[in-house]
Amino acid sequence: GNSVTQMEGPVTLSEEAFLTINCTYTATGYPSLFWYVQYPGEGLQLLLKATKADDKGSNKGFEATYRKETTSFHLEKGSVQVSDSAVYFCALVYGQGGKLIFGQGTELSVKP
Amino acid sequence: GAGVSQSPSNKVTEKGKDVELRCDPISGHTALYWYRQSLGQGLEFLIYFQGNSAPDKSGLPSDRFSAERTGGSVSTLTIQRTQQEDSAVYLCASSPQMSFGETQYFGPGTRLLVL
Numbered sequence: 235g236n237s238v239t240q241m242e243g244p245v246t247l248s249e250e251a252f253l254t255i256n257c258t259y260t261a262t263g264y265p266s267l268f269w270y271v272q273y274p275g276e277g278l279q280l281l282l283k284a285t286k287a288d289d290k291g292s293n294k295g296f297e298a299t300y301r302k303e304t305t306s307f308h309l310e311k312g313s314v315q316v317s318d319s320a321v322y323f324c325a326l327v328y329g330q331g332g333k334l335i336f337g338q339g340t341e342l343s344v345k346p
Numbered sequence: 347g348a349g350v351s352q353s354p355s356n357k358v359t360e361k362g363k364d365v366e367l368r369c370d371p372i373s374g375h376t377a378l379y380w381y382r383q384s385l386g387q388g389l390e391f392l393i394y395f396q397g398n399s400a401p402d403k404s405g406l407p408s409d410r411f412s413a414e415r416t417g418g419s420v421s422t423l424t425i426q427r428t429q430q431e432d433s434a435v436y437l438c439a440s441s442p443q444m445s446f447g448e449t450q451y452f453g454p455g456t457r458l459l460v461l
Contacts, residue, residue, distance in 0.1 A: 266447040278437065278452040285447035323389065327447070333379065333391035333405065334439075334450060 236261045240324050240337035247314055247344050255309040255340045257298075257324035265326040267291075267300050267307040268334070273320045281309075281322070314344045348372065350453035352438050358459045359428055367423045367456045371440030378421050379441075379450060380413060384434035392436075395421065396443075428460045 241256040259265065269281040269291070282291030287302035296311045307324060324337040351370045359365050371378050380392040391405040395415040406412070410429075415421040425432055435457050439450040 268449075270452075277454040278439075280449050280451075283447065283449065325389075332402065333394060334381070334389075335391070336389035338388045 236265065236326060236328050236335050238324050238326055238335055238337035240322075240340050243321075243339070243341040245340060245342050247342070249316055249344055249346050250313045251344075253309070253311040253314045253318075253342070255322055255324075255342070257307045257309065257337060259305050259307065259324075259326050261305075261326055261328050263328060264302070265328040267298070268325045268327070269296070269298055269307070269309050270323045270325060270336075271320045272323065272339075278323070314342070316344045316346055318342060319344045350438055350440055350451055352436075352453040352456050354456060355454065356457045356459075358461065360461055361430060362427055364424065364426045365428055365458065367425075367436050367458070369421045369423070369438030369453060371419065371421070371438070372451055374442065375440035375451075376418065376443050377441045377448070377450075378415055379439040380421070380423050381437040381439065382434045383437055383455070387434075389437075392423070425458075428458075430460050433458055433460045 237260045266285045268283045270278045271281045282293040284291040284300035290299045298307050298309045321339045321341045323339045325334045353368045377396045379394040382390050393403050393413050395401045410426045413423045435455040437455045438453045441448045441450045
């Protein structure tokens, strides 16, 4: 079946450090891929997405590239800020809309 | 515009009681989803509705769980005879339509605690 695996957290970084959160997926066919973020005390919100192979999603300095050959969608940011502290979820949707399948989430804590 | 709203924001109930959770999707969105977020299970899909089509109930964990969507808008998730393992945050999401790559917009959730 379809599934998403993320690197385990928590991840603790200093401000301005480089961030990578690994995400790999298993799916039949070609899913759409998403990163959602949950800031403390807030709801889930879309960070970025990619709908086909080699697409790059980007938002707020974060980037992720849809790699079909490695079935990956790793999240990166060149210089994190304290305000990036949150839980990040990688997810996929297969086919015409339908249910999101989430990874287990990765908690990021950025220290000043 | 207004986002997805859910009520109540918090619900404490006793084991064995029934609860109803409400979701108001973004106006005009035809697709509506329910998910559950719990410590042990992470984020799990429960059910979705798309227009007048039959809902996909494949994620409902037991027959104690049911949901309906009236008039293509508001949805209610009902849990009968609640158990302690039902304690979780229940999230509702909506999207403009159910097409490839469509973004789902989430509400703030209802935090359910079963004592």
